[in-house]
Amino acid sequence: MKILLDNGHGITTKGKRSPDGRLLEYQYARRVANAIVAALTAQGYDACAIVPENADIALGERANRVNAVCDTYGASNVMLVSIHCNAAGSGATWMNARGWEAWTSKGQTQGDRLADCLYDAASKCLPKDIPVRTDLSDGDRDKEESFTILTRTRCAACLTENLFQDNRADVDYLLSPEGFETIVRLHVEGIKNYVAKYGKK
Numbered sequence: 001m002k003i004l005l006d007n008g009h010g011i012t013t014k015g016k017r018s019p020d021g022r023l024l025e026y027q028y029a030r031r032v033a034n035a036i037v038a039a040l041t042a043q044g045y046d047a048c049a050i051v052p053e054n055a056d057i058a059l060g061e062r063a064n065r066v067n068a069v070c071d072t073y074g075a076s077n078v079m080l081v082s083i084h085c086n087a088a089g090s091g092a093t094w095m096n097a098r099g100w101e102a103w104t105s106k107g108q109t110q111g112d113r114l115a116d117c118l119y120d121a122a123s124k125c126l127p128k129d130i131p132v133r134t135d136l137s138d139g140d141r142d143k144e145e146s147f148t149i150l151t152r153t154r155c156a157a158c159l160t161e162n163l164f165q166d167n168r169a170d171v172d173y174l175l176s177p178e179g180f181e182t183i184v185r186l187h188v189e190g191i192k193n194y195v196a197k198y199g200k201k
């Protein structure tokens with residue numbers, strides 16, 4: 001199984017930061033994605049980041065990179081997780097919403113199975129005061145939207161929103177060594193569970 005990590009946005013993306021500027025989404029997503037790749041690689045998994053650049057690579061190009069890997073390995077042997085941080089407002093002020101959630105494309109696809117594995121890991125790894133946010137209206141926990149990175153890619157794909165960059169408590173947690181390590185670990189565990197269920201290492 002080829003494991004692909006996408007890190008949202010780029011150094012030139014406007015906004016997408018905590019109101020106090022301590023957390024920059026493009027930078028945090030890259031730190032998390034790189035740490036996930038390193039942890040999985042150290043355990044013998046085949047993982048890589050599809051956007052090694054700091055630039056904001058266009059979504060169509062990101063999807064093309066993923067689909068080129070699908071061409072080589074077969075889409076059923078590829079999985080993609082796109083790493084983001086959430087925001088409740090414009091980024092100008094601190095807001096109240098907190099927690100972790102994951103998104104898939106609409107309808108039931110292999111991405112929903114990947115999201116299930118990530119939700120299981122998030123519920124297990126995150127401290128109890130950080131909510132795991134769900135949408136149960138369609139019978140599963142993930143939220144669904146036609147994001148390009150989910151709909152234009154042919155493999156199992158899931159986008160994670162790793163807490164709110166405009167919630168002060170979430171940002172404190174994300175920037176703490178324990179918080180960073182937990183965000184990484186929940187992805188590593190979720191991905192490993194998915195590979196164990198649906199693929200070859």
Ligand SMILES: [Zn+2]
Pocket residue numbers: 008009025084085
């Ligand atoms: Zn984002």
